[in-house]
Amino acid sequence: MEWESRTASGVTLGADNCITQSQKLKGLRLCLDKADDWDFDVFELEKEADGYPLQVLTWHVFQKHNLIDEFNLDRIKLINFLRQVEAGHMENPYHNATHVADVVQSMHCILSKGGLRKFVSRMEVLAGLLAACIHDFEHRGFNNDFLIKTQDDWAIDSNDKSPNESHHLASAWKILRNPEANFIHRMPHAQQVQLRKLVIDMVLATDMAEHMAIVSRLKTDLQKVQHQHLENLIRGLQGAIKIADIGHLYAAHHVHVKWSERLEEEMWLQGDVEKARNMKVSFLMDRDKPGVTKSQPGLAISCLS
Numbered sequence: 001m002e003w004e005s006r007t008a009s010g011v012t013l014g015a016d017n018c019i020t021q022s023q024k025l026k027g028l029r030l031c032l033d034k035a036d037d038w039d040f041d042v043f044e045l046e047k048e049a050d051g052y053p054l055q056v057l058t059w060h061v062f063q064k065h066n067l068i069d070e071f072n073l074d075r076i077k078l079i080n081f082l083r084q085v086e087a088g089h090m091e092n093p094y095h096n097a098t099h100v101a102d103v104v105q106s107m108h109c110i111l112s113k114g115g116l117r118k119f120v121s122r123m124e125v126l127a128g129l130l131a132a133c134i135h136d137f138e139h140r141g142f143n144n145d146f147l148i149k150t151q152d153d154w155a156i157d158s159n160d161k162s163p164n165e166s167h168h169l170a171s172a173w174k175i176l177r178n179p180e181a182n183f184i185h186r187m188p189h190a191q192q193v194q195l196r197k198l199v200i201d202m203v204l205a206t207d208m209a210e211h212m213a214i215v216s217r218l219k220t221d222l223q224k225v226q227h228q229h230l231e232n233l234i235r236g237l238q239g240a241i242k243i244a245d246i247g248h249l250y251a252a253h254h255v256h257v258k259w260s261e262r263l264e265e266e267m268w269l270q271g272d273v274e275k276a277r278n279m280k281v282s283f284l285m286d287r288d289k290p291g292v293t294k295s296q297p298g299l300a301i302s303c304l305s
Helices: 015-032 042-048 053-064 075-087 097-112 122-134 144-149 153-157 163-177 189-204 208-224 233-245 253-276 296-304
Strands: none
Touching: 015 042, 015 053, 042 053, 042 097, 042 253, 053 075, 053 097, 053 122, 075 122, 075 163, 097 122, 097 233, 122 163, 122 189, 122 233, 144 153, 144 163, 144 253, 153 163, 163 189, 189 233, 208 233
16 A cells, blocks of 8 residues: 555655564554454554554545545645644544544445445545544544533534534644645535535534434435435435444444443543532543443443434
């Protein structure tokens, strides 16, 4: 792969470390060969990719779907974009670059093995994978309710409407506007507008406040059509990214447990801040009480129903 000709820092490989790098790349290739599987272990990728799972995996699935050639994407600018997006993810226990890589892989599986690719356009495939890549950009580990209650800048900027998701979109698109990272600059303007709208609709759908409304509309659409195309494909795409966002629910048990424990710790960290501010501690966020790992069956049923 073209990506493999460079180290994570972008330095061309030298003769002295060719053998070591060859061994590393072999392990990385073997790991990426499993990216089509539902039970993919993203923590293995994190290790094999030297801590850069998001940029490596996103590049891989873009290549897998032939999106770079089909849309004449600028390869160098795409690499720059992916590096900046990965670097913009914070070291939260749960909402971090590894989680986002996991969502990208899940979206790839839903499109490929889940059969969604047969019902959507090529532009919608590109939008789905790009939305997955940026859907938690610069997440700080606090949920929307906390941001709104504390009148955080993100809530003020978004008028309390999906402050996290609105920030993820706006900040990622600012990177895309940078000439050094604008990998879609050769795309016709009308296609760029279409891509942006699709990505916005999908990322905003990851706000759990919209969960029941989106699921209800999707169920209605599915009842109208059985073996035909959905009348409103964006709802199918919104459903796909929502499933991908909780993809660890169908991962191998040890992977799911690890993610659940990380989610619990991140929620407790928010609870710690709420206690320090003399706020009411949010549900499941008090580390002195049972956390989310004690309620995972209920969470799974709620999310998948």
